[in-house]
Amino acid sequence: MSVSPVQPDPSMIGGVSKAPFALMPNPVRLFKERANRFEVLAEGSRLAPYLKFLAGIAQIQSELASTLSPLELIPADQVERARANAMPAIDRLAMVSSPDCRQVLQQFLERMEGLEKPPVAAEALAQVRAADHETFSWMIGNVVADNLPVESLAHHLYIAAAIQIHAARLAAGLDGSRLVPIGIGVCPACGGKPVASMVIGFHGAEGARYACCSFCTTMWNEVRIKCLACGSTKGIGYRAVETGDEEATIKAEVCDSCNSWVKILYQNRNPSLEVVADDVASLGLDLLMKDTEYKRAGFDPFLMGY
Numbered sequence: 001m002s003v004s005p006v007q008p009d010p011s012m013i014g015g016v017s018k019a020p021f022a023l024m025p026n027p028v029r030l031f032k033e034r035a036n037r038f039e040v041l042a043e044g045s046r047l048a049p050y051l052k053f054l055a056g057i058a059q060i061q062s063e064l065a066s067t068l069s070p071l072e073l074i075p076a077d078q079v080e081r082a083r084a085n086a087m088p089a090i091d092r093l094a095m096v097s098s099p100d101c102r103q104v105l106q107q108f109l110e111r112m113e114g115l116e117k118p119p120v121a122a123e124a125l126a127q128v129r130a131a132d133h134e135t136f137s138w139m140i141g142n143v144v145a146d147n148l149p150v151e152s153l154a155h156h157l158y159i160a161a162a163i164q165i166h167a168a169r170l171a172a173g174l175d176g177s178r179l180v181p182i183g184i185g186v187c188p189a190c191g192g193k194p195v196a197s198m199v200i201g202f203h204g205a206e207g208a209r210y211a212c213c214s215f216c217t218t219m220w221n222e223v224r225i226k227c228l229a230c231g232s233t234k235g236i237g238y239r240a241v242e243t244g245d246e247e248a249t250i251k252a253e254v255c256d257s258c259n260s261w262v263k264i265l266y267q268n269r270n271p272s273l274e275v276v277a278d279d280v281a282s283l284g285l286d287l288l289m290k291d292t293e294y295k296r297a298g299f300d301p302f303l304m305g306y
Contacts, residue, residue, distance in 0.1 A: 020177070021179060027168040028062055028140075030168065031065060031168075053115075060112065079175075084182060088187065088188060101166045130202040163215070179218075184228065185262075186213065190214050193215075194211040196298045198275055201271060226260060239251060252288075253284075261289055261297065262298040
């Protein structure tokens with residue numbers, strides 16, 4: 001593992017001051033690009049079976065997002081109330097109780113039947129589809145709370161993937177300019193936790209850092225060299241898997257103030273990086289960090305068992 005102190009970074013200069021606060025998702029494109037990235041990462045990987053399985057899930061997410069009927073936009077007065085009170089615009093509990101969300105869940109689970117999957121995943125899917133109303137609602141509640149029980153991670157993966165579709169579609173209808181910061185490491189659209197953060201190279205936001213929501217896929221601007229768990233700007237360092245002469249494009253940003261860490265991806269140096277796919281595929285970094293005093297603060301339902 002390589003360890004690096006904080007160093008001046010020229011990429012922090014370009015475009016950061018003009019970067020928009022929030023970047024809203026395009027669900028069809030986002031999930032399609034994620035599926036493609038999982039497929040690429042599966043080539044030659046020891047995680048290939050799992051990465052291909054997740055590629056199939058992301059492909060189904062994209063297909064469903066493209067065929068579902070348009071959603072009603074979140075009312076403007078609800079968005080403005082949330083803005084005035086520094087609250088997320090999407091009410092997660094109300095969202096998962098809606099008929100639209102339940103329809104997405106059922107359609108997603110139906111489509112998952114046709115996807116090739118490991119035996120354990122197939123058994124989990126059968127149990128999810130056979131679950132009674134109380135158990136089904138319990139699993140949904142766990143996903144909304146970002147609290148997935150270790151003993152039933154495979155079951156919750158399906159629920160999380162389905163809800164991601166609906167949440168991303170709701171977020172896509174929001175005006176990012178009406179969102180405001182609501183807390184450290186908290187999505188301004190839905191209140192979700194970040195998977196990781198990315199330093200991007202998009203036009204108009206070159207070199208800016210964005211946290212990426214694990215729930216609705218919204219990206220929001222965060223200060224560079226800042227802990228996404230506690231907000232501290234002191235005692236920040238970076239760890240990475242050794243990559244020879246090349247500087248790593250995926251690192252663990254560690255915080256000595258709260259002993260947590262979150263991955264940071266440098267998409268400005270490797271445009272092919274995709275936050276969820278590359279989070280899973282960089283499992284080696286997670287395994288290295290397990291031997292340290294730092295606890296992972298990034299949340300990814302597809303990587304919870306490691």
